[in-house]
Amino acid sequence: MFYTLRVRSHEREELVEFTDQVQKELASANQQEGVVVLYVQHTTAGLTVNENADPDVPRDMLHLLRTLIPQHGMGFRHGEENSDAHIKATLVGSSVTIPFREGKLLLGRWQGVFLCEFDGGRERQVIMIVK
Amino acid sequence: MFYTLRVRSHEREELVEFTDQVQKELASANQQEGVVVLYVQHTTAGLTVNENADPDVPRDMLHLLRTLIPQHGMGFRHGEENSDAHIKATLVGSSVTIPFREGKLLLGRWQGVFLCEFDGGRERQVIMIVK
Amino acid sequence: MFYTLRVRSHEREELVEFTDQVQKELASANQQEGVVVLYVQHTTAGLTVNENADPDVPRDMLHLLRTLIPQHGMGFRHGEENSDAHIKATLVGSSVTIPFREGKLLLGRWQGVFLCEFDGGRERQVIMIVK
Numbered sequence: 598m599f600y601t602l603r604v605r606s607h608e609r610e611e612l613v614e615f616t617d618q619v620q621k622e623l624a625s626a627n628q629q630e631g632v633v634v635l636y637v638q639h640t641t642a643g644l645t646v647n648e649n650a651d652p653d654v655p656r657d658m659l660h661l662l663r664t665l666i667p668q669h670g671m672g673f674r675h676g677e678e679n680s681d682a683h684i685k686a687t688l689v690g691s692s693v694t695i696p697f698r699e700g701k702l703l704l705g706r707w708q709g710v711f712l713c714e715f716d717g718g719r720e721r722q723v724i725m726i727v728k
Numbered sequence: 729m730f731y732t733l734r735v736r737s738h739e740r741e742e743l744v745e746f747t748d749q750v751q752k753e754l755a756s757a758n759q760q761e762g763v764v765v766l767y768v769q770h771t772t773a774g775l776t777v778n779e780n781a782d783p784d785v786p787r788d789m790l791h792l793l794r795t796l797i798p799q800h801g802m803g804f805r806h807g808e809e810n811s812d813a814h815i816k817a818t819l820v821g822s823s824v825t826i827p828f829r830e831g832k833l834l835l836g837r838w839q840g841v842f843l844c845e846f847d848g849g850r851e852r853q854v855i856m857i858v859k
Numbered sequence: 860m861f862y863t864l865r866v867r868s869h870e871r872e873e874l875v876e877f878t879d880q881v882q883k884e885l886a887s888a889n890q891q892e893g894v895v896v897l898y899v900q901h902t903t904a905g906l907t908v909n910e911n912a913d914p915d916v917p918r919d920m921l922h923l924l925r926t927l928i929p930q931h932g933m934g935f936r937h938g939e940e941n942s943d944a945h946i947k948a949t950l951v952g953s954s955v956t957i958p959f960r961e962g963k964l965l966l967g968r969w970q971g972v973f974l975c976e977f978d979g980g981r982e983r984q985v986i987m988i989v990k
Contacts, residue, residue, distance in 0.1 A: 666923060673919040674918060675916050687920060687951060688951070690907075
């Protein structure tokens with residue numbers, strides 16, 4: 598089953614949690630067990646699973662990535678001045694795969710699903726497949 | 729089919745190979761071909777496939793990650809002082825997908841499956857699905 | 860369905876697009892919808908999805924990775940002097956999962972599939988599964 602999720606970012610760099618959207622579509626799929634695949638159709642945003650309890654975790658993540666891979670001053674040639682965003686997207690990855698059982702994502706206690714926005718704010722499209 | 733694997737680390741940072749556990753459960757699944765999905769239910773550990781012949785490869789990997797993303801002195805705000813571990817987990821990723829045929833993982837000659845521990849030692853839980 | 864793709868690199872570090880090979884095999888699979896899993900059977904190469912319009916994007920990506928993780932001078936111990944390649948492979952990842960519909964990869968407008976070569980030039984083997 599296919600779903601198209603829309604996730605909205607408001608900053609150039611932002612981790613936007615959308616676990617609830619995924620869980621809601623999964624419930625409607627009415628399937629007992631399997632995996633959910635999420636795939637982002639963009640080249641300057643990625644997907645990750647990480648802690649959703651303390652907002653300082655996503656903040657520290659973006660801070661560190663910005664320190665290692667700054668937007669300017671690295672000798673990038675790509676004319677749109679967002680090479681940093683492309684690189685961060687590849688390092689984080691364009692898809693996540695999460696198992697589910699009894700219609701519920703098998704996330705660990707502290708895990709949430711995040712869109713990693715590196716060149717926003719924008720509306721981003723995430724394809725979700727239940728297998 | 730679902731399995732829960734337990735993988736034990738003994739250091740704060742450690743790459744723990746568990747290829748044999750995966751292969752053993754796969755054999756018991758009695759399925760000819762498909763993919764194995766492994767998913768770690770934690771936010772300070774990841775999963776990767778890399779060389780399992782020379783222990784200097786995992787050692788160099790942890791050394792480099794520690795150099796780029798040290799635990800202290802980076803301006804992190806998360807109070808548990810393990811932001812470095814959360815970031816490394818996201819960069820490595822929370823899942824791996826490996827094809828199999830005739831009941832055997834289609835690993836390359838030098839490939840092994842590793843839990844990437846970044847905030848141990850602990851017992852970690854890895855969900856395994858055969859599809 | 861299983862396919863073995865061969866992807867040839869010519870430089871030590873190179874991003875080699877092979878979207879057309881994947882799309883061609885997918886068309887022959889004659890399956891309406893699902894996911895394509897690509898898996899690289901090597902420990903010094905990875906797979907990613909990123910922009911295939913401007914060649915400066917892959918160039919900037921390799922440039923940045925080389926800056927952060929140089930081949931020499933980092934205190935690596937692995938005797939083959941390619942620890943940098945193993946680390947880059949783990950950061951990029953050994954597999955990608957891409958949804959498809961009506962026999963076509965659901966890639967975003969600017970997305971292509973790349974082999975990330977970090978220790979070439981060589982012929983690399985990529986397993987492709989249609990699920």
